[in-house]
Amino acid sequence: MDMTIFIVEDDVAIFNSLKERLEQWSLHVTGPDDFHDVMGAFIQEKPHLVMMDIQLPAYDGFHWCREIRAVSKVPIIFLSSRDHPMDMVMAMNMGADDYIQKPFHTDVLLAKIQAILRRTYAYGEEASDVLEWNGAVIDMKRGVIRKDSEEVELTKNEFFILAVLVQSTDEIVSRDDLIRKLWDDERFVNDNTLTVNMTRLRQKLAELELGEAVITKKGLGYMAITL
Template sequence: MFKIMLIEDDASLFNEIKKRLTQWSYDVYGVDNFHLVMEVFSKVKPDLVIIDIQLPKFDGFHWCRMIRTHSNVPIIFLSSRDHPTDMVMSMQLGADDFIQKPFHFDVLIAKIQAILRRTYNYNIHEETALRTWNGATIDYLKNTVSNEKGNIMLTKNEIYILKILVEHKNHIVSREEIMKSLWEDERFVSDNTLTVNVNRLRKRLEELDLNNWIETIVGQGYMALEADVDHV
């Protein structure tokens, strides 16, 4: 049974979400004292976190930052606000998805199922866990990329996007292919969500001077280049 931590201060909405998720055999935990979110997180050790943006004391962005300092657990944001910067901010902080209120519960369930499948059924054999790319070592099991410049840890979305591109090196991978592979059902994904994830991946790779090896092919998709190919 997967454990889901729901950080939501609207009691009626919390109870409704908990009831729906319990029907799908998820174990749902809430927060009574919003000063103690990280204490609850450490105690529960959830498999997935759902966070509302507007919360007492600190907002959801704050708690996402705090969680990301300790864990790569999948995070879904909920928000009643419709400003596009909220979505961009959540993705930049390492969230896996963003759902605007009001939402249909079938969509929420589908997103949860897709994220849990790709996170915990992400079967990589030990012998294929390591991959070299442009002098860097990618560890698909640890979600890390390292070279002489240092070592970075990526989110599940970021490492999965990188894996898709690197395994198809020097070939264009369409946005549709990436979305279908990453979210399994692209009907529940906005095109902007993929753009934000790729931009965030590039930003992280910039720390290792690798960002320029991921190219955007306008109107087609993305391509990971290898150092033995002419690159400008």
């Protein structure tokens, strides 16, 4: 199984040094291009382990740890020059798997990474299946949508409709296609049922300021758009 390590580190020299060392052990290493959108890169890369500094541009490592933990159980290791005990306590309370102080010995770090990967994926556990859409995170396993620390729960039908639309973002999905995908037997569903579900879905999306992100194409169907 190929393993991806996601390193959130704004010190280019440290990032490149870690990347070079870890790739010698056949680990794929990546990181965010934009430190304002760490979650977008995390969702796109679907890493098996995250290494994160505390002091970062825009938002600190604690913020991104909370965001990741809201949708994923992926292992997280903090790498930081800060040595205050409270930082370590906060990191562990937020769900970090380890806290390693800089400077560190690369071989020791590698041993910890390998141990965590073996422990986590020995039984084939994968990272959470999530989608990103207009700055929101859609958790496919929990059936919730989250944006800026606000979380909205959807019913099974509402969530399924949203997932179908988002997976075809900026493409029209017909009402008939939605009905066929929602229910095995269309004879027990009238057209109004879908309309009711769509209305409720839009009301909940409005709580996240995404009410205008699902539009109706008259006579054609619905479309999730990129705002």
